[in-house]
Amino acid sequence: MALPRTIDSCTVLTQKTKYRDVRNVSPLEKTFELFLLQVFRGTITDAADFDPSADAEALYNAMKGFGSDKEAILDLVTSRSNAQRQDVIAAYKSNFGKDLIDDLKYELTGKFERLIVCLMRAPAYHDAKEIHDAIKGAGTNEKCLIEVLASRNNRQIHEMVAAYKDAYGRDMEEDIIMDTSGHFKKMLVVLLQGTRDESGVVDADLVEQDAQDLFAAGEEQWGTDEAKFIMILGNRSMTHLHMVFDAYEKIAETSIEDSIKNELSGDFERLMLAVVQGIRSLPMFFAKRLYKSMKGLGTADDTLIRIMICRSEIDMLDIRECFRLIYEKSLYNMIKDDTSGDYKRTLLNLCGGDDDLAGEFFPEAAQIAYKMWELSAMTKVQLRPTVRPASSFDPAADAQALRKAMKGFGTDEDAIIDIVAQRSNAQRQEIRQAFKSLLGRDLMKDLKSELSKNLERLIIGLMLTPAEFDAKMMQKAIEGAGTDEHALIEILVTRSNEEILAMNAAYQDAYKKSLEEAIESDTSGLFCRILVSLVQGAREECPEDLERANADAQELAEACNADSDDMEVKFMSILCTRSFPHLRKVMQEFVRYTNKDIEQTIKKDMSGDVKNAFYAIVRSVKNKPSYFADRLYKAMKGLGTDDRALIRIMVSRSEIDLFNIRKEFKETHDVSLHEFIQVESMIPILLTRTDVCSTVMYEEHHTLGHTPGSVQTEQTVQAILLGYGNSPSLTVKLLPLDSTSFLKKCLSPTQAECVAFRSSVYITSQWFRLGREPRPDWPAPPPLAPLFYIKRREVEFPRLQYRPADHFRNRCLRDERPLRA
Numbered sequence: 001m002a003l004p005r006t007i008d009s010c011t012v013l014t015q016k017t018k019y020r021d022v023r024n025v026s027p028l029e030k031t032f033e034l035f036l037l038q039v040f041r042g043t044i045t046d047a048a049d050f051d052p053s054a055d056a057e058a059l060y061n062a063m064k065g066f067g068s069d070k071e072a073i074l075d076l077v078t079s080r081s082n083a084q085r086q087d088v089i090a091a092y093k094s095n096f097g098k099d100l101i102d103d104l105k106y107e108l109t110g111k112f113e114r115l116i117v118c119l120m121r122a123p124a125y126h127d128a129k130e131i132h133d134a135i136k137g138a139g140t141n142e143k144c145l146i147e148v149l150a151s152r153n154n155r156q157i158h159e160m161v162a163a164y165k166d167a168y169g170r171d172m173e174e175d176i177i178m179d180t181s182g183h184f185k186k187m188l189v190v191l192l193q194g195t196r197d198e199s200g201v202v203d204a205d206l207v208e209q210d211a212q213d214l215f216a217a218g219e220e221q222w223g224t225d226e227a228k229f230i231m232i233l234g235n236r237s238m239t240h241l242h243m244v245f246d247a248y249e250k251i252a253e254t255s256i257e258d259s260i261k262n263e264l265s266g267d268f269e270r271l272m273l274a275v276v277q278g279i280r281s282l283p284m285f286f287a288k289r290l291y292k293s294m295k296g297l298g299t300a301d302d303t304l305i306r307i308m309i310c311r312s313e314i315d316m317l318d319i320r321e322c323f324r325l326i327y328e329k330s331l332y333n334m335i336k337d338d339t340s341g342d343y344k345r346t347l348l349n350l351c352g353g354d355d356d357l358a359g360e361f362f363p364e365a366a367q368i369a370y371k372m373w374e375l376s377a378m379t380k381v382q383l384r385p386t387v388r389p390a391s392s393f394d395p396a397a398d399a400q401a402l403r404k405a406m407k408g409f410g411t412d413e414d415a416i417i418d419i420v421a422q423r424s425n426a427q428r429q430e431i432r433q434a435f436k437s438l439l440g441r442d443l444m445k446d447l448k449s450e451l452s453k454n455l456e457r458l459i460i461g462l463m464l465t466p467a468e469f470d471a472k473m474m475q476k477a478i479e480g481a482g483t484d485e486h487a488l489i490e491i492l493v494t495r496s497n498e499e500i501l502a503m504n505a506a507y508q509d510a511y512k513k514s515l516e517e518a519i520e521s522d523t524s525g526l527f528c529r530i531l532v533s534l535v536q537g538a539r540e541e542c543p544e545d546l547e548r549a550n551a552d553a554q555e556l557a558e559a560c561n562a563d564s565d566d567m568e569v570k571f572m573s574i575l576c577t578r579s580f581p582h583l584r585k586v587m588q589e590f591v592r593y594t595n596k597d598i599e600q601t602i603k604k605d606m607s608g609d610v611k612n613a614f615y616a617i618v619r620s621v622k623n624k625p626s627y628f629a630d631r632l633y634k635a636m637k638g639l640g641t642d643d644r645a646l647i648r649i650m651v652s653r654s655e656i657d658l659f660n661i662r663k664e665f666k667e668t669h670d671v672s673l674h675e676f677i678q679v680e681s682m683i684p685i686l687l688t689r690t691d692v693c694s695t696v697m698y699e700e701h702h703t704l705g706h707t708p709g710s711v712q713t714e715q716t717v718q719a720i721l722l723g724y725g726n727s728p729s730l731t732v733k734l735l736p737l738d739s740t741s742f743l744k745k746c747l748s749p750t751q752a753e754c755v756a757f758r759s760s761v762y763i764t765s766q767w768f769r770l771g772r773e774p775r776p777d778w779p780a781p782p783p784l785a786p787l788f789y790i791k792r793r794e795v796e797f798p799r800l801q802y803r804p805a806d807h808f809r810n811r812c813l814r815d816e817r818p819l820r821a
Contacts, residue, residue: 042313043352046081052091055080059088060096068107070342077119078349081313085120112343115305119346123310124159127152128167130306131160135179142184142267144302145176147289149191150274151282157194183226184268190234191275197237207240211247218263219252226264233275241279283318284326286311290319291327292670294338296637304335304347312350320351325372326668328599330354369597373588376622377544377581384659389424395434398423402431403439403446411450420462425655428463454643461651467502470495471510473648474503478522485527485609487648488519490631492534493616494624500537526568527609533576540578544585552578553589560594560601568610571602575617583621625660626668628653632661633669636676646677 058076062069077085092100101120108116118126127148134141134148152160164172173192177185210232217225236244245256252259260272277285286307293300293307311319323331332354335347398419405412405419420428435443447459461469470491477487495503507515519531552574559570578586587598594601602614619627628649635645653661665673 041315041317042311043316043350044078044081044312046084047079050080050084050087052084052087053095055084055088056092056095056100059092059100063103063107070108070112071345073104073108073116074112074342074346074349077116078346082119082123086122089120110343111301111305112341112346114301115309115343115346118305118309122163124156124163125167126306126309127156127160128164128172131164131172131176132168133302135175140179142180142270144306145180145188146267146271146274147303147306149188150271151278151285154194154196154198157192161192161194180267182268183230183264184266184271186227187230187234187268187271187275190230196235197240199237200239202237202240202243204243207243207247210236210240210244211251214244214248214256214259215251218259219254224263226268229260229264229272233272233279238279245276245280281322283315284322286315286319287322287326287331288670290323290331291334294334295669299338304339308347308350312352316350316352320353370588370591373584373591373622377584377588381625381660383657385655386658386662387421387424387654389427390422393423393427393430395427395430396438398427398431399435399438399443402435402443403441406446406450413451413455416447416451416459420459425462425466429465432463454647457643458647458651461647465506466499466652467506468510469651470499470503471507471515473644473652474507474515475511475518476644478518483522484644485523485612486631487645488523488531489609489613489616490645490648492531493613493620494627497537497539497541500535504535504537523609525610526565526572527613530572530576530610530613533572538577540582542579542582544579544582546585549582549585550589552582552586553593556586556590556598557593560605568606568614571614575614580621583617587618587621623664625657626664628657628661629664629668629673632665632673633676 055076059073062072062076080088089100092098092103101117104117104120105113118129121129130144130148134144148160149157161172164170173189176188176192180188213228214232217228232244233241248256248259256276257273260269260276264272274285277288289303290307293303307319308316320331323329323334327334332348332351335351336344339347401419402416405415419431423431432443435441435446444460444463447463448456451459461472464472473487473491477484477491491503492500504515507513507518511518516532516535519535520528523531555570556574559567562570574586575583590596590598590601599615599618602611602618606614616627619630631645632649635642635649649661650658662673665671665676669676
């Protein structure tokens with residue numbers, strides 16, 4: 001049925017839902033429909049039998065005398081709506097002649113005080129204070145400006161602007177104009193007008209025109225017409241823009257988000273992406289913001305507090321739903337793990353509940369799980385490698401070039417890397433043969449003798465055939481005193497039958513025994529049986545059988561009620577033998593039978609290596625590139641890198657789906673895999689100095705927001721990183737999300753190549769005076785993150801071999817004497 005040329009949002013909603021089962025509504029569609037229907041999805045509601053005078057007296061009693069009853073305060077405040085809290089503030093002043101917020105500030109401390117005081121403010125005044133704090137002082141918290149202005153509707157913006165004027169006696173627009181610049185400033189000003197169309201009427205002709213205009217302003221031409229992006233994204237209605245984004249994707253053959261990333265940059269790019277994400281799904285936008293505020297070391301408490309407060313009476317249930325959908329972990333549990341004390345209890349009250357058990361506490365989670373497995377079954381992903389056969393390939397010339405790179409004094413590692421990394425595996429085998437035919441030498445032996453450690457492992461891994469490489473990785477996981485169970489699981493779960501059989505043959509040829517025997521001698525119990533089942537390479541390869549999938553799902557559901565051993569055996573018999581397409585349907589039907597997601601069942605009811613093996617199978621069935629992206633992240637996060645896992649995945653997937661893995665990594669962790677590898681394992685700290693001195697830098701655990709008084713100018717970055725700073729109190733924050741682009745703006749190419757740093761580290765000039773030893777009167781930083789600097793002479797470190805954090809970690813934490821380079 002063709003759409004009428006002019007339709008309203010209710011028509012869109014009716015046409016979208018009229019002929020389908022509600023179970024098949026996607027989470028994004030559902031949240032959009034709930035927005036149109038204005039359904040309440042908050043966790044904080046009006047308290048029944050509300051008496052503001054009684055509440056005011058209860059708060060007064062909780063604060064009088066020595067100390068304060070924090071539990072009574074947080075329980076009362078989080079069980080009242082914001083409107084009721086305003087009544088309590090008025091009653092408190094009437095009854096006791098005192099300002100409640102002033103008393104709370106006096107009695108409470110730290111993050112708990114900030115959270116409670118923010119809860120007591122009216123929403124408009126809370127937003128106004130967030131904007132004021134973001135732009136006051138020397139620095140600007142652009143992320144706060146983006147989040148607030150990209151996510152508020154017209155009414156909220158008008159009320160916020162009025163509250164700002166009332167609270168600070170200044171015009172918000174003028175203050176933002178003074179503190180920002182360029183297209184970023186222009187878009188903020190457009191959003192500040194609060195004039196987005198909210199009529200709900202959509203003109204189909206205008207939809208097509210806007211989509212075409214956006215394409216012409218960006219992808220179709222050299223350069224970008226930013227004004228067109230600002231005009232359309234800053235003024236059109238949400239309903240209209242939903243349809244524009246769909247039309248744009250058909251015209252440009254790429255999403256509007258990808259186009260924005262390609263065409264725009266810096267804060268303007270981040271603002272426009274936030275606008276698009278907010279239009280697509282505000283709950284999804286806030287779920288991602290919450291995750292970023294808590295992931296890794298430290299917590300961005302300002303962001304966490306701001307979102308939990310402002311969404312608690314609007315759509316917190318939807319945010320929780322989206323959070324669990326994306327990150328496979330409940331928001332409740334992440335807050336619980338990342339915070340503490342009364343601060344934690346208050347946040348958990350605002351969150352409202354734990355969604356980790358699908359269907360038991362939060363029924364919508366089971367619906368999401370069902371839909372996600374359905375989407376997984378329907379989605380056909382085109383696998384894309386990053387290494388392809390080289391054109392004009394000449395194995396003899398490559399063999400000669402490799403020999404030239406290795407003979408004589410020293411080794412030209414760059415030449416070796418350039419050749420090996422730009423040839424397919426089949427071409428590398430031809431080079432090995434040509435090397436022996438032309439030079440009478442074994443290329444593998446020459447490479448081993450000329451290279452060392454991680455670079456040698458990586459290059460040798462690339463030169464082996466895939467079967468030889470997998471066999472070697474299995475042997476490395478088994479040999480020695482310990483067993484790398486994660487490596488065994490990763491390889492056997494993700495390889496096809498053909499790859500497993502080839503690996504078995506290569507293992508037998510290399511180590512003169514069967515891989516099955518090696519596994520049986522090094523593992524035990526049901527875990528051993530799972531690995532033996534997988535190593536047979538006998539997984540079915542047929543498409544899904546709906547009737548059989550239904551029966552398999554029913555068997556798994558019934559097994560969940562049996563004792564643990566019977567349950568695990570039944571899971572093994574199905575998960576280790578059925579084809580991946582079939583298992584997707586099984587896992588979808590499992591949700592229907594149990595009202596639970598199979599991932600959560602495995603996490604809750606199983607343990608140890610058996611749980612890890614089944615969980616890896618389920619993750620690979622759902623999205624194999626996502627599984628590998630998660631494995632790469634775990635291999636590199638924190639201090640030190642699991643180089644073997646990093647090399648194993650990068651080598652084995654480079655000609656299969658490494659491009660897909662890169663995309664999943666970027667979407668999940670908001671940093672490119674390329675940058676993450678650079679920062680974590682490949683670039684040492686090189687600052688052209690003579691002596692290597694170890695010092696311990698302070699790693700801030702909680703304040704990832706903008707530090708008052710901090711600045712991020714080119715001069716400041718150069719001064720701190722290159723040793724010309726003269727302010728002992730000046731602090732510069734550099735985070736991985738903007739590290740590369742920010743350094744490129746602030747440093748010359750030569751300077752930028754010399755600098756690398758760990759994530760979430762605050763670099764303070766008084767601990768980073770190049771050319772000076774730490775003075776006794778400097779405060780001792782806590783021993784959390786080692787960092788190194790080099791004085792006055794260029795120092796070359798071998799590629800991929802030198803990792804300061806690993807090599808000097810123990811020495812650094814106990815000894816601050818200079819170390820010779």
